[in-house]
Amino acid sequence: MSLLSQILTILLNGLQQGAIYVLLAVGLSIILGTLKFVNFAHGALYLLGAYLGLFITTEVQLTNGMLPEWGITTFGLGLGFLAALLIVPLVTFVVGIVMERFVAKPFYDRPDTDQILVTFGLAVIFQEALRALIGGDSQSLPQPAWASGPIALPIIGNFPRWRLGVIVITALLVLFVYALVEYTDFGLIVRAGTMDSEMVRLLGIRLDRPYLVVFGIGAALAGIAGVVGGPLANVNPNIGTEQLVPAFLTVVIGGVGKIEGAVLAGLLLGTLQVLLIQTGFAAWNRVGIYVLAAVILLVRPQGLLGSEVDVE
Amino acid sequence: MTVLQTDGLTKRFGGLTAVDEVDMSIDKGEGVSLIGPNGAGKSTFINLVTRRLEPSEGDIQFNEQSILGLDPHEVVQRGMSKSFQTASIFPDLSVEENAIIAALAAEHGSFRFNFLRHRNAYPEVTRVADEVLESVGLYEQRNATAKNLDYGNKRRLEIGIALAAEPDMLLMDEPTAGMSPEETESTVELIKEVKEELDLTFLLVEHDMEIVFDISDRIVVLNRGQVIAQGTPAEVQDDPAVQDAYLGGAEE
Numbered sequence: 007m008s009l010l011s012q013i014l015t016i017l018l019n020g021l022q023q024g025a026i027y028v029l030l031a032v033g034l035s036i037i038l039g040t041l042k043f044v045n046f047a048h049g050a051l052y053l054l055g056a057y058l059g060l061f062i063t064t065e066v067q068l069t070n071g072m073l074p075e076w077g078i079t080t081f082g083l084g085l086g087f088l089a090a091l092l093i094v095p096l097v098t099f100v101v102g103i104v105m106e107r108f109v110a111k112p113f114y115d116r117p118d119t120d121q122i123l124v125t126f127g128l129a130v131i132f133q134e135a136l137r138a139l140i141g142g143d144s145q146s147l148p149q150p151a152w153a154s155g156p157i158a159l160p161i162i163g164n165f166p167r168w169r170l171g172v173i174v175i176t177a178l179l180v181l182f183v184y185a186l187v188e189y190t191d192f193g194l195i196v197r198a199g200t201m202d203s204e205m206v207r208l209l210g211i212r213l214d215r216p217y218l219v220v221f222g223i224g225a226a227l228a229g230i231a232g233v234v235g236g237p238l239a240n241v242n243p244n245i246g247t248e249q250l251v252p253a254f255l256t257v258v259i260g261g262v263g264k265i266e267g268a269v270l271a272g273l274l275l276g277t278l279q280v281l282l283i284q285t286g287f288a289a290w291n292r293v294g295i296y297v298l299a300a301v302i303l304l305v306r307p308q309g310l311l312g313s314e315v316d317v318e
Numbered sequence: 319m320t321v322l323q324t325d326g327l328t329k330r331f332g333g334l335t336a337v338d339e340v341d342m343s344i345d346k347g348e349g350v351s352l353i354g355p356n357g358a359g360k361s362t363f364i365n366l367v368t369r370r371l372e373p374s375e376g377d378i379q380f381n382e383q384s385i386l387g388l389d390p391h392e393v394v395q396r397g398m399s400k401s402f403q404t405a406s407i408f409p410d411l412s413v414e415e416n417a418i419i420a421a422l423a424a425e426h427g428s429f430r431f432n433f434l435r436h437r438n439a440y441p442e443v444t445r446v447a448d449e450v451l452e453s454v455g456l457y458e459q460r461n462a463t464a465k466n467l468d469y470g471n472k473r474r475l476e477i478g479i480a481l482a483a484e485p486d487m488l489l490m491d492e493p494t495a496g497m498s499p500e501e502t503e504s505t506v507e508l509i510k511e512v513k514e515e516l517d518l519t520f521l522l523v524e525h526d527m528e529i530v531f532d533i534s535d536r537i538v539v540l541n542r543g544q545v546i547a548q549g550t551p552a553e554v555q556d557d558p559a560v561q562d563a564y565l566g567g568a569e570e
Contacts, residue, residue, distance in 0.1 A: 191422055194411075194415060194418065194419055194422070195419065195422070197408075197410070197411065198408045198411060198415075198419050201408045201409060201410055201411070202406065202408060205406050205408070206419070207390070207391055208390065208391070208394065208400065209391075209394060209419065209420055209423040209479070209483065210391045210392075210394030210395045210423040210483065211391070211419075211422070211423045212391060313410065
């Protein structure tokens with residue numbers, strides 16, 4: 007394997023690893039930037055996405071947990087992966103809207119710490135309820151048949167087709183959200199609301215509805231991240247919390263509220279992790295992303311593409 | 319036609335009566351200034367009219383309908399627009415986007431906007447925004463980011479934002495506060511021009527007497543919550559009660 011193909015492989019794997027962070031961070035970032043709401047339940051939406059994906063795609067035999075004790079031993083609809091890819095975002099969008107109304111909205115005017123407590127609490131409740139019901143075993147979400155196996159790429163050679171699929175799906179979704187925010191009335195109002203929500207209200211525009219949609223979109227992206235990320239690792243009740251911290255790092259490194267920032271930061275973190283893993287420093291890959299985060303935040307506290315930090 | 323009318327408008331804070339049975343009316347196309355010494359109740363009056371404060375007594379009619387019970391944003395949608403005391407623009411949006419968002423508010427009301435539509439697909443909104451930028455002299459700079467404008471142009475944009483909502487009445491709360499003499503002069507010119515051009519109805523709150531006498535059709539003088547005089551600039555200038563309120567209040 008030539009050096010060039012090695013570098014390209016690392017970059018492509020980094021792109022894929024980063025893609026999951028990007029999907030999570032874009033939603034988290036627009037929710038934090040626009041609604042000023044710190045959502046520690048974002049990882050739980052990823053978890054929900056992964057399990058819904060599992061549930062819709064396959065039928066799983068359950069051995070642990072309360073459901074088998076109650077006589078329910080098979081779990082799932084077996085509709086296939088494409089169905090999951092279409093249904094999960096819709097379901098998580100609705101879950102996001104319900105969360106905005108009943109969890110986030112009552113806490114908009116409360117301190118960040120209260121928001122963290124309530125959302126993290128909610129995430130833990132969901133995670134542990136899931137573990138109690140179906141057990142903590144790792145399940146595998148199979149790759150879609152149409153995208154499994156390798157694909158031959160120039161220079162790089164064989165590359166897992168599904169990893170490429172994750173990159174393409176992420177790119178399309180991020181472009182969609184970016185276009186929504188940059189080029190539509192909705193986006194203009196959301197961006198203006200991010201800068202000065204009081205003034206948008208004084209102009210006579212109500213922000214309730216745009217905020218609801220922002221939360222829904224963020225939740226849907228996290229749900230999709232769970233589905234597309236599922237086949238790349240095991241699915242178990244811990245994956246939500248595991249993804250939460252890198253997702254927040256991505257948001258902070260990229261600059262709160264900036265989609266381009268989330269993309270850049272996600273790709274940086276992903277590529278660094280893959281670089282460390284593939285050059286024999288696998289044990290250091292988690293350490294690496296924190297060091298990178300610390301260095302970037304020391305130099306640019308507002309994040310790579312963030313605006314000046316406004317002290318409120 | 320009467321645009322704004324208050325009847326016996328009163329606001330009490332505990333034992334203090336900040337606004338005391340004020341009857342005031344503004345006709346369409348009229349430029350009215352509200353003046354008075356500090357603590358006369360000007361800000362309270364504005365906050366009552368914009369529905370940010372609940373009156374203790376009295377009625378407020380806008381376009382001949384009572385606006386009691388409405389939310390502030392609903393008052394804006396009825397056509398009362400306010401240019402703010404503090405610099406209020408959206409700093410990271412372009413000049414044109416600043417105007418568009420105000421025009422959107424007027425055009426679509428609260429949340430009827432179709433959020434999947436490209437905003438330029440709605441020519442009316444862009445047309446209003448561009449016309450307003452034209453009339454406040456910022457059309458050439460419409461693609462600039464708002465925060466990069468100089469102070470005077472920021473205040474012009476602010477007035478532009480208020481105008482883009484196509485208001486039936488514009489409230490201006492010290493529009494020249496913090497401006498240099500040149501900027502003040504050009505803003506005063508701007509207000510005069512816009513009034514002429516759009517037959518604008520406005521209510522201005524201002525400390526600077528020179529400006530007030532320059533651009534008002536009528537002046538209302540408030541002291542201790544009550545209207546003590548009103549009339550043309552010349553009438554008000556010669557009114558002994560007004561001179562007393564400004565100069566002689568401390569004698570007793």
